[in-house]
Amino acid sequence: MTSEEHLPDDHVDGNALAGPLAEVFTADVTVAQSECAHCGATGPVARLLVYRDAPGLVARCQECGQVVLRYVRTASAAHLDMRGTVTLAFSLAPE
Amino acid sequence: MARATVQGRLGERLRWRTAEVVGRGSEYAEATTLMLKVPDWPGHLAGQHVDVRLTAEDGYSTQRSYSVASTPEPGYLEITVQSLPDGEVSPYLAHDMAVGDLLELRGPVGGWFVWRPEQEEPVLLVAGGSGLVPLMSMIRARGSSGGRTPFRLLYSLRSPAHGLYTKELREGLPGLDVTYLYTREAPEGAKREPGRIVPSDLVDHGWPAEFAPTCYVCGPTAFAEKASAYLVLLGHSPERVRVERFGGTGE
Numbered sequence: 001m002t003s004e005e006h007l008p009d010d011h012v013d014g015n016a017l018a019g020p021l022a023e024v025f026t027a028d029v030t031v032a033q034s035e036c037a038h039c040g041a042t043g044p045v046a047r048l049l050v051y052r053d054a055p056g057l058v059a060r061c062q063e064c065g066q067v068v069l070r071y072v073r074t075a076s077a078a079h080l081d082m083r084g085t086v087t088l089a090f091s092l093a094p095e
Numbered sequence: 096m097a098r099a100t101v102q103g104r105l106g107e108r109l110r111w112r113t114a115e116v117v118g119r120g121s122e123y124a125e126a127t128t129l130m131l132k133v134p135d136w137p138g139h140l141a142g143q144h145v146d147v148r149l150t151a152e153d154g155y156s157t158q159r160s161y162s163v164a165s166t167p168e169p170g171y172l173e174i175t176v177q178s179l180p181d182g183e184v185s186p187y188l189a190h191d192m193a194v195g196d197l198l199e200l201r202g203p204v205g206g207w208f209v210w211r212p213e214q215e216e217p218v219l220l221v222a223g224g225s226g227l228v229p230l231m232s233m234i235r236a237r238g239s240s241g242g243r244t245p246f247r248l249l250y251s252l253r254s255p256a257h258g259l260y261t262k263e264l265r266e267g268l269p270g271l272d273v274t275y276l277y278t279r280e281a282p283e284g285a286k287r288e289p290g291r292i293v294p295s296d297l298v299d300h301g302w303p304a305e306f307a308p309t310c311y312v313c314g315p316t317a318f319a320e321k322a323s324a325y326l327v328l329l330g331h332s333p334e335r336v337r338v339e340r341f342g343g344t345g346e
Contacts, residue, residue: 010343011316016160018204019146022109028206046207047338 014048014059020071024078027090035086038066045069045088111148111199112136114172116192122259125178126225127189128164131171133200138167141236142209142229142311142339145174145202149184159184162229162313162339163203164260166239175259177225208311208339212240216309219301220248221292221322223314226341227259230313238268247272249300251292251318254280274300292318294325304330309337316340 014030021029030046041063048059048068056072061084070081082088118130139145143163150156165173178189192198210218210233218237220230227250237246246268252258254277264273276296281289287296302308310331312323319340326336 012340012342013338015144015205015208015339018144018206019109019160019201022201022204026108028204030204031206044207046205052342 010053012050012052014044014046014050016050016052017045017048017057017059017069017071020057020073020078023073024080029088031091033087033089034068035089036061036064036066036068037084037086039064040086109201109204111201113197114200116194116196116198118194119192120173122175122261123257125189126175126259127178128173128175129188129192130173131198131200133170133172136170136172137203138169139163139172139203139232140206140209140211141167141233143203143205143232144229145172145200146204147174147184147188148199148201149187150199157183162232164228164231164235166232166235175225175228175231208313208337210236210309210311212236212242214309215244217244217302217306218246219308219310219326220246221297221301221310221312221314221326222248222250223292223318223322224252224257225259226312226314226319226339228313229339230311231260233311234268234271237271243270245270245272247274247301249274249276249292249296251276251278251314253278255282272300292322292325294329297322297325297329301326301329304332307332307335309335311337311339313339314341316342 018030032045033042034045035042039061041061047062049062051058056070058067059069061068066084068084072079112133114131114133116129117132120128122128144160146158146160148156148158161174163172164175176185176188178186222230276292277289278291279289310326312319319338323336323338327333
């Protein structure tokens with residue numbers, strides 16, 4: 001929480017990833033629990049802080065501010081960099 | 096029921112759809128509600144949003160996200176657009192789009208900032224400006240599903256002239272309490288001095304943390320972060336405080 005105070009206030013949050021990530025995934029990634037590779041914090045992707053002024057979308061950990069996920073869309077491809085994520089956990093209804 | 100809406104999309108990649116403007120509603124000078132007919136629209140969950148794409152004749156294309164304002168239903172939705180002074184998309188949508196015009200949208204998307212009629216706990220809605228839009232969809236979804244779970248809405252707005260859905264909120268619904276927090280100019284006789292949201296607003300008009308409500312906070316980023324931090328300070332579990340940030344609005 002504390003790191004947020006040093007960041008500009010035009011960022012949004014992981015809710016804004018729902019449309020872009022739905023271009024590549026059929027499950028809703030924003031409700032999946034992500035684990036930050038830097039500090040180990042877990043929580044729904046919807047709670048990440050998302051910066052849109054880069055060429056693409058940069059999602060940072062709400063706790064430590066480190067980059068968890070990056071998404072860049074060009075005219076013909078989508079690039080997803082997930083170096084900052086240890087796991088993504090999805091709840092699934094029993095078969 | 097709600098699940099069917101989401102699961103209907105599984106296996107099908109999100110695609111752009113063509114929406115037709117079938118009506119316009121003026122909220123106040125800078126805010127307009129667009130009524131959209133969308134063939135094959137599956138309906139949405141209250142709180143979800145859509146991405147809207149506009150393409151110029153030279154091929155330049157840009158997109159923005161807008162929360163759905165209306166009650167979930169197939170084939171139809173409403174979005175409310177606040178025109179921003181230097182906006183690239185919002186002035187066009189708010190002022191220039193006419194009945195019969197077409198626009199591209201995709202969705203509904205976002206499964207986290209949603210309220211489902213089967214939720215039984217009390218609900219606290221905290222809106223900053225046009226952050227009211229997805230929360231209004233929750234209020235409407237509760238109404239149309241015959242819901243009885245108590246809702247409280249704290250709505251922070253500049254002045255009485257800057258209200259969204261004014262008439263509908265004034266008419267009210269049983270079990271819905273509405274509190275207006277005016278930031279610049281309050282109506283005559285108002286007890287609260289105009290000003291930004293403070294923790295005592297949430298104490299006086301929200302739910303005690305021990306009632307374990309789900310709190311939905313939506314608005315400009317600075318507002319949403321402040322209000323949600325206050326809720327956590329007041330003892331609400333961070334897992335029960337769901338936030339959607341709109342970014343800076345250049346207010």
